[in-house]
Amino acid sequence: MASVDVPPGRRARGRSAPLLAMSLTLGLLTAIAVVPGWATAAVPEASPVASATDPAEDPGDETPTAEPTETAPDPTTPPPTIEPPAETTPPATTDPTPTTGAPETSAPATGPTPGAGTSSRPPVPPVPPVPPVRPPAPGGAPAQHPLGIRITTGDITLSSGYWNAASTNTTLRVTVTNTGTTAERIRLSYTLPAGLTDAGTEGCAASGGGAYRCGEWTAAAGARFSTLVRVRISGTAWRRMPLSGSVAVTASAPGVTGAVSDNEGFAVLFPPGPPAPGIALHADEVAFDISGAASELGVRLGNTGKVDATGRVDVVLPAGVTVPAPPAGCVAVEETRTRCDVGAIPAGGRAELRLPVEATPDAQRDAPLSGAVVGQLDPRSGRTRQVQMSFRITAAAALATPVAAAPAPTGSQGVLGAGDADTGGDGAGSVQRTAIILIVVSALLVVLALWLATTSLRRRLAEPVTDPGRSPATQE
Template identity: 65%
Template sequence: MVRVDVRPGRRARDRRAVPLLAICLAVGLTVTAVPGRATADPAAARVTSPATEPGGEPGDEPAGGTPTADPTGTGPLPTEAPSTTAPPPETTPPAATTEPAPTTTAPEQPAPTTAAPTTGAPPPAPSTPPVQPSAPAPTPQAPPVGVSVTTDDITLDAAYWNAPSTVTALRVTVTNTGATPARIRLAYTLPAGLTDAGTGGCAPLGGGEHRCGEWTSAPGARFSALLHVRVDGDAWKTMPLSGSVRVAATAPGTPGPVSDHEGFAVLFPPGPPVPGISLDAGAVSFDISGVASGLDVRLGNTGQVDADGRIEVVLPTGVTVPAPPPGCTAVSAARTRCELGALAAGRTAELRLPVSATPEAQRQAPLAGAVLGQLDPRSGRTRQVRMSFRITAVAALATPVASPPAPTGSQGVVAAGAPAVGTDGGGGSTRRTAVLLIVTSTLLLAFALALATTALRRRLLAPAAGPSSAPTE
């Protein structure tokens, strides 16, 4: 009987090749399935990237709108920037008060005695470990492009009531917070009753929108510009009034513009002046947790006769009185009316109202609210007077300046210096990981196929052993 003799070593290699081939194919298929999920991450991140909020037209509400995006007007854009002035000095926090170090006095030496000193060894001096100076806190690195803006308020004095209109200036302070030179453009919105009084380098776009030319600013530069504004003599009838200022910075070789915005309030004095009545209202401030200090209002009867007192509080959009105190009712979401009853001559009624605001309204601060006081005597004419008050929020000051904008958290931006997803030119770390996984899986598959081909080729090309004749018995 003739039989083919297969060598044991070759048979063992063929048996090892089959499990190894199966393992390589399984690993390659598993790794190939992973990049499908990895490559979907950049697309999902790009979808969640916040779009620029469109600037809205001022509404019919007394507070007016404070859009946070640049206006999209079709009018001619100015080619020069407004003139700049020296910025106001930066406010520094008060120095921390530390307890003065107690003064230590050396103990009085006892009078020398005639007794001989003892011969014992002196006690060892207490060892004090050396004081290690604390390392200074690392300073955060400035982003490539960054900008911030702060504004003053338009505050009118008593002379406003004697003029058909009043021209005043709104100071705007801009800071280049980036690490590179940038081109900074300014835009602002004026509420109804306010118009531009000829600010150089700025042009109206309609609907209270104005856009100015751009500055070329060095890193860390800080400067101010004065916007000349005219306040109509009848603007007080539509109080409270607020506006907004927006800046955008761009630099060559950096993705997208970086922007910042801040609101400003138009503050009217109590009036029009009417004898026999006085009105005063305090400011409202929201802390970092969103809790307000409350609104304090005082209505005084400075006349000669008793009168029934009434107070109405008008708040901007997003700011409300959540729980009116006794005697007060919510006429609407923005208006609260309080009946004070009979107010004797020479007396003053004080009222405190709780105030709450949405996060968006706090980010748009400073805002303005209005108070209307009224006295209705039994005989004589009803006396009314109005005034506005300021609303501030810590959330507006704590809003980080994005560079460039990217999705995160409640503010819709990331901390300064964080690159946006998909804007690093190479697709981001997620895309690089996906490419690496695809290349790895391809190499594994190629290795498995090469191993299988080599094993089959050796098996087919191996010479068959010569026939051996078994001994016949």
Template identity: 60%
Template sequence: MDPLLAVSVGVAVAVAAAPGLATAGPTFGQASLLVTQPVGEGDQTPTDPPPGTEPPAPTDAPPTVRPPVETSAPPASTAPDPLPTVIVTSAAPPTVAPTTADPRPTLPPPPTPPSGPADGGRPDAPLGVRVTTGDVRLAEAYWNAASSTATLQVTVTNTGAVAERLSLTYVLPPGVTDAGTPGCAAAGDGGYRCGAWTTAPGARFSSLIRVRVSGDAWRRMPLGGTVSVTATAPGGTGSARDDEGFAVLFPPGPPVPGIALGTDEVAFDISGGPSSLEVRLGNTGTVDARGLVEVTLPDGVTVSTPPAGCVSAADGRARCQVGTVPAGRTAVLRLPVAATPEAQRSAPLAGAVAGQLDPRNGASRRVQMSFRITAAASLTAPAVGTPQPTGSQGVLGGSVDRPDPAGGLSSAQRTAILLIVVSGLLVVLALTLATTSLRRRLAAPPGGATGSPGASE
């Protein structure tokens, strides 16, 4: 009986333990899942508001930092026409894209932008605002992360003649979201709005927008967004607005052995004439391969005259065969690029380039990257009081005729009054002449006689 009792007890213990074992399996699986999930930075990413609801307006302005040093627009280019496709014959390793590190030193944040009344506090003084942007630059570590955070520097200048309240909004492209910028909240459709600064005339400062780029956003390149700033005067009417684009710049990738890709920034000078895009496709493998380059340009930017071996499409894409790229060599492709005035005023913009190598035997190798497009037209500030195009020009709102500083009439008002007075005098003169002529006709004798009865004798 003792052995049987022992066996019975053992069976009972096993049956009692079975439910516990059944529930232990899922618990273990969940623990494994938690371990394999990527570790984030703990940022609270703003989410879009529910459909049909108006998001609350932020009450605080984003923090400010010291603005970058202003640079003058580059002179008109005197470079010769772009060269056709060439093959670099040196055995030097292929050139790669320039580093994405920001060369500017990190400076401590300055105090809040200066504020206070100006121009006697007159609310009818001219308004003006200008905004410039940097880029969202991603490092090589982007290719090894589920998502990456970066910063976008926005510089704002009060170009008006009165203290202004400046409000900031920005739109991020698909795959890019805000990563918790203080003072900003989601407004729907990829847009965000921030609290406002109160600034004095001439105040210039920068603010940093933190963004998160998803791990698959590179599939949609080129990516870019826009930043807008609106200026209003406390107690006044009307507003001024300026906006500028920015580029999301991806490093070459996804990394693939045996191929390298590099390109330079496209810059349009002050003349607005064509520029050039240089693409470097390197074969770092051990066998020769046929090279292919595909370029995608934003709206308003095109390959003006495709060289031999290139076909340009209407959607801003160009596909170029660069021939055989020997092992250890680099093919250099230079494309002439043109942009409309509207596209140049909206710069900086983003373009994308993809490189592909097809060896005689083996799988194809393909990488892609994005590049920056700038224009001197977006850096020029127009004169006050002239009609302005939209986008990155320091647009002035309100009247285009500045009032007399002494409080008198403007030149347009004086001209209008003078024209009214002259018109009135002409009308009076015409009435006087007509009245005089009518009186003379009524005073004349019947039959048209002009002399006395005895004059005919």
């Protein structure tokens, strides 16, 4: 049987066709295998969102170290409310808690408790508009939790009249804001330090160990209101300075799982005293910025007498606050007490001290706190004179604490969502780079196959046309 001689161009085309098909198949399979993984790596996972858990334990159940008090049944009516102070800056809020505007007036919506007498209440304020809760987008984060609560407190600041009384009655202002998106049942509790007792706050009762619990408010979403806690300070409480207390609120809602809470400290600030002639003392406020770095305490001890005197200053700090490196002339006599000898102070003169102060993160979150300074003058002739006073310790970290929302897992404040993760490491960035490289290689293979096919076709067209029916001898 006569063999048919296939022209070179046709043979090249026959070889290029399988090569082209193989390259196209390889490129297609690579794209199918890589692109889904690339897309998956490029889309961040849903950020962790705090979910509701079992109701949090009421802080009032804890037994603080304070003067023991008689325990009474939980009250059934809430304390009376008053107008809140004007807000100079809006409350700091972070997701998932929404920002809601404050109402024009501030009393919460409260109702009488069955079986209890009806007490006078401020008029119920109009409920501010609440942004609608939008359902989450497909594949996105779940909807926010509807509960949210925020509390702010003032301080107990005593005047010089304290030194001339057996005890002093005053008030502590507490302001509560419902930062959630639903009406909430809110309970208040507070802890007073040693030397302070409740002076008959309506709607509140002792729960033991210096702690008190109050009745329950019902507050609409966005409601903001204040109440006054009546406090009695004994005439000997100054001997225990520095003194600080704390206030906490817990919020829940019918049909909503779990509870939320918030708390804040307050300082008890005593004036310089007991009054003594020939000596003056002043201490500046200590403030820690948002970085939490060390701050500075300034103290001035004055000799207002007529003779020179040797001065000494003791600085007493609350737990978690220390003087890390006492300056020259100062020494730590206890963990929270630093003593400084300031030398001779002439009559009419004064000595100034600047001490570095550090605070742990926990202490800064509990701010405001109070510290104390004790000044002493030992004159060349006459009796030793001594006075002491309190000073305030504040921290931006306490003010920047996110508004309380649904309980989150421990340490969640330091966890970044997947969308915030660094893409420059070995994670999603590496996967994307690998996918791009593979796709480029596949494209180059396809281009090479097309070039080979085109070259083969051009060669075939350039050769003379022959009759495949002729024998080789005839063609020669």
